[in-house]
Amino acid sequence: MSLCLVTGGAGFIGSHLTEQLLKRGHHVRVVDDFSTGRADNLAQVKDHPHLSLLQGSITDQLLLMEAVRGVDVIYHLAAAVGVKLVAEDPVRTIETNIYPTEMLLRLAVQSDCRFFLASTSEVYGKNPKGRWTEEDDLHFGPTSRPRWAYGCSKAIDEFLSLAYHGKYKLPVTIGRFFNVVGPRQVGNYGMVIPRFVDQALAGGPVVVYDDGQQVRCFAHVDEVVECVIELTESDAAVGKIFNIGSDQDVSVEMLAREIISRIDPTIPIQYLGYQAAYGLDFEDVRRRVPDVSRLEQTLGRKPSRPLGKILDDIIAWKRAARSAEDA
Secondary structure, eight states: OOEEEEETTTSHHHHHHHHHHHHTTOEEEEEEOSSSOOGGGGTTTTTOTTEEEEESOTTOHHHHHHHHTTOSEEEEOOOOOOHHHHHHOHHHHHHHHSHHHHHHHHHHHHHTOEEEEEEEGGGGBTOOOSSBOTTSOOBOOOTTOGGGHHHHHHHHHHHHHHHHHHHHOOOEEEEEEOOEEOTTOOSTTSOHHHHHHHHHHTTOOEEEETTSOOEEEOEEHHHHHHHHHHHHTOGGGTTEEEEESOOOEEEHHHHHHHHHHHHOTTOOEEEEOHHHHHOTTOOOOSBOOBOOHHHHHHHSOOOOOOHHHHHHHHHHHHHHHHHHHHO
16 A cells, blocks of 8 residues: 655645545555644544654645655645635745645655645636636736735646656646535635534524625535545546536525525525625635536546535534534
8 A cells, every 4th residue: 555645634625635545545644734734633543553643834845855755645735725814814825835835746756656736726716717627728816916826826836746747757636626615624714614604503694705696616525535536546647637526506695595594594694795804905706617527537427415415514513513612
């Protein structure tokens, strides 16, 4: 079995990926500084004999050199994430998302290992197409709007990864995540479903930004990490970019109503302008829907869990977490 490095392995997606890799018999080395990840996310596997943890920042080059030693596969998930965090601290976003990726790529070439880069739907910017394919143009807003720093930084990561594949034949696979959701995700950084669920469980109101007609798609984290592992292990995926997410769209307002109906139908919705939520320089994307044909053709499937079942899973987890805190 392989030794896998998971950067950001104590984060929401990273912890689920770590668990799945361990279930498949791999050895896993996690690097995380716990700035957005949490030790509790790894509670179910913290004593696993095949798991090791290096606590520290991916901006620490000496730490990265130690982390990469002997690994067969690198899953690079660590990043500055979340719309709120990016809007408030674009410097941290750029520094965290670009320089460590280049260092990891250099180390990956030296170690002769596979490399998965976790990218994002944010790289499409505000492309006006109804569904985005991996070869579509990127449409960013002006540099005076910090909101675009995240998407630009991850686009640079993609350019770097593909350049290392082209120049050094590094087996790189890139996955662009579209609204990955599930247990352990928190709403502190702008993630909409955990924020709505927390607000509803607290009695409301559920706060919807703008008019609520923004369109999004939501994929369960379990399905996403399975796709990540299978793509990374597939020779057919090397050197390619994949949209990873659900292609079943829903408006944010309808999402709020679905959550309210499952918790307490009497809870009101409150609408709040973007400027009040994120500041004067914020811009949003009205529609974010992936074309997942390439993913389906490569793996023979795509994330397909219905939104209702996803919401039921998240609400059950949130209720259990609240009960544990109250006990």
